[in-house]
Amino acid sequence: MSADYRYEAQWSDEDGEFVGLTTEFPSLSFLALTPDEALAGIKSLVADVLRDMARTGEAPPVPTAGG
Structure with missing residues (x-):
């Protein structure tokens, strides 16, 4: 989903x-x-956060239009 x-x-x-x-x-x-490098870094950070959210049962934010 991070993509x-x-x-x-x-x-x-x-x-x-x-x-x-x-x-x-x-x-x-x-x-x-x-x-x-900044784009790659933020994408990797978001992927890490999404994995943590999935482990704890948190719902990820809905992608904005035009994502």
């Missing part, structure tokens, strides 16, 4: 790196030197 989520990488002046973000988990982010 259905909306991801993006933006430059962060504050951090001096690219930050990977996902709409469905606004509290999660991943910093990296390149946009591709």
Whole structure:
């Protein structure tokens, strides 16, 4: 399901790196030197969180339109 989520990488002046973000988990982010690394990092982080949620019986967020 994590592939259905909306991801993006933006430059962060504050951090001096690219930050990977996902709409469905606004509290999660991943910093990296390149946009591709930031996207890969946030996708991996979301996959880890979804596995943890499945283990504890939590319902994952519904993907936003256009995910």
